[in-house]
Amino acid sequence: MTPRTYPEGVPSWIDTEQPDIDAAADFYGGLFGWTFEEAMPAGAPGSYLIARLDGVDVGGLAGTDEAAAVWNTYVAVNDADAAAQRLESAGATVKSAPADAGEGGRAAVLADPEGAEFRIWQARRRLGSQVANLPGTWNFSDLHTPDVGAARAFYGSAFDWEIDDLGYGWLVRRPGYGDHLEATVDPGIRERQASVATPSGFEDAIAWVSPVDPGELPHWHVSFAVADRDESAARAERLGARILARSDELWARTALIRDPQGAEFTISQFTPPSA
Numbered sequence: 001m002t003p004r005t006y007p008e009g010v011p012s013w014i015d016t017e018q019p020d021i022d023a024a025a026d027f028y029g030g031l032f033g034w035t036f037e038e039a040m041p042a043g044a045p046g047s048y049l050i051a052r053l054d055g056v057d058v059g060g061l062a063g064t065d066e067a068a069a070v071w072n073t074y075v076a077v078n079d080a081d082a083a084a085q086r087l088e089s090a091g092a093t094v095k096s097a098p099a100d101a102g103e104g105g106r107a108a109v110l111a112d113p114e115g116a117e118f119r120i121w122q123a124r125r126r127l128g129s130q131v132a133n134l135p136g137t138w139n140f141s142d143l144h145t146p147d148v149g150a151a152r153a154f155y156g157s158a159f160d161w162e163i164d165d166l167g168y169g170w171l172v173r174r175p176g177y178g179d180h181l182e183a184t185v186d187p188g189i190r191e192r193q194a195s196v197a198t199p200s201g202f203e204d205a206i207a208w209v210s211p212v213d214p215g216e217l218p219h220w221h222v223s224f225a226v227a228d229r230d231e232s233a234a235r236a237e238r239l240g241a242r243i244l245a246r247s248d249e250l251w252a253r254t255a256l257i258r259d260p261q262g263a264e265f266t267i268s269q270f271t272p273p274s275a
Contacts, residue, residue: 178203
């Protein structure tokens, strides 16, 4: 299997921080069929579980002392220290300075000018999520922001992102990412996307941007692909989650879910208009 790699500026990893990591593993293992491997060395404080589907890395679970659980999104960078300095100069706040995460890589925690927290990841042994967009895996991360124009300015400067208004949503593209995918893990990406009439440039798609709802704080929100929205939502409820909303959209049937410890995420069943 060809390892999946991520050019600088492409979201590459997700993890969730949970007060009870074992309970979180039971929930997400039951929902998505994930298995888990402890990444922390024996005797080290704390726990970090690598979530896997069919033996490949899909995300992480970390313990936290905070009361609320949350999902995090990491953006790939070549040099975490240089990137943190560049991002701070562009208007970001460095909330946690770059630090090694064992042999896996080097990470830092930042917040964009509107307050949405994100993380950067300089990969070493852990290259990032090794499968995406299949049932039970990461689909997209969406930026919920009060100012799409400000987000376009910041992330365009920070990561060379382009944010396009498609009429039904704001699509984030990292030019050249489709070429990278075609040359590595997805040689048929353009033909496959053309078969369902995706928008021009969709091979470079890396995220979406949405205006915040009233009372909602800016944040990065994680979505997972599922084969059947309703079946997965029912399973999540049986495992102790709460279904906050359902939506039938142009390209997907989605449900917004709050897991048993409070982390919110979306499940998304792909339903292209041509299907």
